[in-house]
Amino acid sequence: MNREEALRLVKEQITEHRYIHTLGVVDTALQLAKRFGGDTQKAELAAIFHDYAKFRPKEEMKEIIISQNMREDLLVYNPELWHAPVGAFLVEKEAGITDREVLDAINYHTSGRVNMTLLEKIIFVADYIEPGRSFPGVEEVRKTAESDLDGALIQSLRNTISFLLLRNQAVYPDTFHTYNHLILNAKEKI
Numbered sequence: 001m002n003r004e005e006a007l008r009l010v011k012e013q014i015t016e017h018r019y020i021h022t023l024g025v026v027d028t029a030l031q032l033a034k035r036f037g038g039d040t041q042k043a044e045l046a047a048i049f050h051d052y053a054k055f056r057p058k059e060e061m062k063e064i065i066i067s068q069n070m071r072e073d074l075l076v077y078n079p080e081l082w083h084a085p086v087g088a089f090l091v092e093k094e095a096g097i098t099d100r101e102v103l104d105a106i107n108y109h110t111s112g113r114v115n116m117t118l119l120e121k122i123i124f125v126a127d128y129i130e131p132g133r134s135f136p137g138v139e140e141v142r143k144t145a146e147s148d149l150d151g152a153l154i155q156s157l158r159n160t161i162s163f164l165l166l167r168n169q170a171v172y173p174d175t176f177h178t179y180n181h182l183i184l185n186a187k188e189k190i
């Protein structure tokens with residue numbers, strides 16, 4: 001599918017604000033793919049569709065998680081996590097995207113997972129640092145992403161986990177596992 005067609009499909013699904021965010025993720029993912037040797041076409045497609053399901057009703061997302069035998073522990077944690085796996089399912093079903101690597105990058109763009117692929121890391125970090133983001137600490141992550149993708153991923157995960165802890169929220173186990181896996185294997189501690 002070409003860029004214009006993909007953008008048209010996504011625009012119908014999300015708000016103007018989220019669409020602008022999506023365009024920022026696309027630009028950033030393309031830059032990261034060029035910088036770190038990723039597949040630019042897959043990065044563009046995954047970035048365009050990453051938040052496809054963001055505005056689906058919670059009930060619909062819940063039904064999909066159950067009927068598609070996705071991990072039911074998702075239902076115990078923050079509903080903010082749901083649009084990622086549900087998005088991967090709907091993008092295949094409704095937009096006809098079949099590339100497994102692209103679908104996985106959408107699936108894991110919120111929680112992360114252990115042993116993330118290069119494409120998954122690119123989408124995760126691009127989502128965190130796109131120009132429209134203004135979280136505390138995002139500048140540091142942007143700087144790290146100029147040369148070190150794993151370092152930027154560790155910092156994004158650390159910031160998100162801290163954010164959740166400070167707000168008394170639960171942290172999805174995969175987010176912790178992703179962070180632990182990366183930090184235990186990091187050559188230089190960030």
Ligand code: DGI
Pocket residue numbers: 021051054077078080081084109110111112127160164170171172173175
């Ligand atoms: O969809 P976006 O807003 O662009 O970004 P996202 O898909 O990374 O969603 C992030 C939101 O999910 C963020 O507000 C934090 C929230 N969240 C809730 N529980 C968890 C979580 N994020 C992670 N990584 N892990 C959690 O357990």
Ligand code: FE
Pocket residue numbers: 050051054083084109110
């Ligand atoms: Fe998202």
Ligand code: FE
Pocket residue numbers: 021025050051127
């Ligand atoms: Fe996003």
